[in-house]
Amino acid sequence: MDIIIGSHVSFNREKQLLGCVQETLSYGANAFMIYTGAPQNTLRSNIDDSLTESAYKLMKENSISLNNVVVHAPYIINLANMKNFDFNVSFLSEELNRCQKLGIKKIIIHPGNHLGLGEEEGIKNVALTLNKVLETDKTDVYLCLETMSGKGSEVGKTFSELKSIINQVNKSERLLICLDSCHLNDAGYDMNDFDLILNDIDKIIGISKIGCFHINDSKNERGESKDRHANFGLGTIGFDNLIKMIYHPKLREVPKILETPYVVDLEDNNHSFPPYKYEIEMIKNKKFNQNLLEDIRNQ
Ligand code: FE
Ligand code: FE
Ligand code: ZN
Numbered sequence: 678m679d680i681i682i683g684s685h686v687s688f689n690r691e692k693q694l695l696g697c698v699q700e701t702l703s704y705g706a707n708a709f710m711i712y713t714g715a716p717q718n719t720l721r722s723n724i725d726d727s728l729t730e731s732a733y734k735l736m737k738e739n740s741i742s743l744n745n746v747v748v749h750a751p752y753i754i755n756l757a758n759m760k761n762f763d764f765n766v767s768f769l770s771e772e773l774n775r776c777q778k779l780g781i782k783k784i785i786i787h788p789g790n791h792l793g794l795g796e797e798e799g800i801k802n803v804a805l806t807l808n809k810v811l812e813t814d815k816t817d818v819y820l821c822l823e824t825m826s827g828k829g830s831e832v833g834k835t836f837s838e839l840k841s842i843i844n845q846v847n848k849s850e851r852l853l854i855c856l857d858s859c860h861l862n863d864a865g866y867d868m869n870d871f872d873l874i875l876n877d878i879d880k881i882i883g884i885s886k887i888g889c890f891h892i893n894d895s896k897n898e899r900g901e902s903k904d905r906h907a908n909f910g911l912g913t914i915g916f917d918n919l920i921k922m923i924y925h926p927k928l929r930e931v932p933k934i935l936e937t938p939y940v941v942d943l944e945d946n947n948h949s950f951p952p953y954k955y956e957i958e959m960i961k962n963k964k965f966n967q968n969l970l971e972d973i974r975n976q
Contacts, residue, residue, distance in 0.1 A: 680923055681745050682892075682960055683708030684935040684953035690722045694732035694779055698741065704953040705961070708745035708932040710785070710889075713775050716751050719768050724778045733780070745932045747783040747821070747855075747889050748776050756806040757789030757799035757832050766809045777816040783888050785821045785855045788833035788842060799832040804845030811848045821855040821888040826863035826904035834864040834902075836881040843882065853888030854878075857936075858895070858914055858922060859907070865900035868914045871922050890933045892919060908937045908969065909956040916965045923960060940973045950976055 683706035686697045694711075701709040714721040736743070750772055754765045769786070776784050791799025807820065822842060827834035833842070836854075843849050856878075862868045878884055894912030896905040910916030923933050935956055939949035952973050959966050966972065 680960070681708045681930070681932045682706055682923065682935075682957055683710070683745065683932065684937075684951075684957070685710045685712075685749070687711070688713055693725055693728040695728045695735065698732045698735045698739075701741065702735075702739060704951070705957050706953065707739075707741050708934065710747045710749055710932075710934045710936075712749050712751060713772065713779075714751070716749065717753060719751055719753065721771070721775065724775060726778075729779060743780050744782065744930075746781050747785055747932060747934065748772070748779075748781050750784055750786045752787055754786075755789040755792075756786065756803040757791045757830075758794065759802050759805070762806065762809075765806055769806070769810045770814060773810070773814055773816045773818045773820075776818045782817070783819045783821050783853065785823050785889055787823050787825060788831070788839070790830045791832055792830055794830075796832055796838065799830070800838060800841045801845065803832065803842050807842070807846050807852070808848075811846070811851055814851075818851075819853045819888055820851055821853040823855040823891070824857055824860050824864065826857075826860040827865075827902040828863070828904045834860075836878055840881050853886050854882060855889040855891060856887060857891035857893060858919065859891070859893035859912075859936075860904060862895045862899050862914050863897050863901055863903050863905075865902075867899065868918050868922075871918065871925065875925070875927060884927055887928065887931050890922070890928060890931050891936050892923060892933050893936050894919060906936055906938055908940065908952055909935065909959060910965050911969065916959075920960065920963055924963075940970055942974060950974060 686700040686709045688711040788803045825831040825833045894907035896907045897903040942948040
């Protein structure tokens with residue numbers, strides 16, 4: 678079975694989308710996720726259309742569809758709290774326009790942290806912000822609300838919470854959800870029974886609303902609300918469970934994106950290696966590589 682698999686790749690000012698496609702190909706992937714600038718800040722440079730055209734050409738040559746590409750909004754915009762409402766609205770609107778300019782149809786967003794306001798208030802704020810953004814937005818980009826681990830005051834740690842947001846958004850046809858296996862585990866879902874989770878999603882939101890799937894193992898026990906990603910097969914979710922999710926027949930069309938951590942060089946702690954080529958190789962072979970970390974460090 679053909680799978681849609683890739684990783685987070687970097688979008689830099691010099692090569693923009695073209696660099697992303699080149700990095701993706703170096704991992705043997707056919708999908709990718711980008712932040713349009715650094716994830717921890719909101720500085721963004723202009724999109725260079727000639728680089729985008731070159732990227733499209735390279736994608737076409739390698740049969741990578743734009744449907745397999747997603748953007749992740751920076752995680753410092755917090756939609757669950759009204760403190761920076763105007764900035765959040767204008768930044769998210771601009772992000773949607775950048776996606777549209779790049780031809781990318783999905784952007785992943787974290788619902789945010791309520792910072793003491795409580796879940797209900799936090800959810801209401803997320804919906805208010807999204808309503809304001811969508812009121813004037815002219816793009817046809819989907820916003821994918823990501824399932825969160827429940828760390829701190831994060832909202833969106835259950836499907837019911839995501840559903841409450843969706844229910845309060847007027848143009849809810851513009852919303853999808855993004856699963857994250859590490860976050861689900863850390864929020865308390867049992868990753869040994871993924872079919873049960875899918876049933877739950879189907880009853881509450883609908884399976885057809887799953888727009889993206891972040892594939893991460895977890896360093897934490899189920900329900901610890903911590904959100905620390907582990908390399909593929911080396912965490913508490915485990916290789917077999919992750920493979921089952923990736924190859925699930927009901928999620929065939931959904932891009933699967935690795936956000937597993939870079940592996941630190943033993944000789945130089947300031948240097949680290951991307952794990953994705955090696956993880957994707959294991960995923961394609963459906964066979965766990967006992968020497969995963971060594972192979973990554975020796976690349
Ligand atoms: Fe995320
Ligand atoms: Fe994620
Ligand atoms: Zn995470």
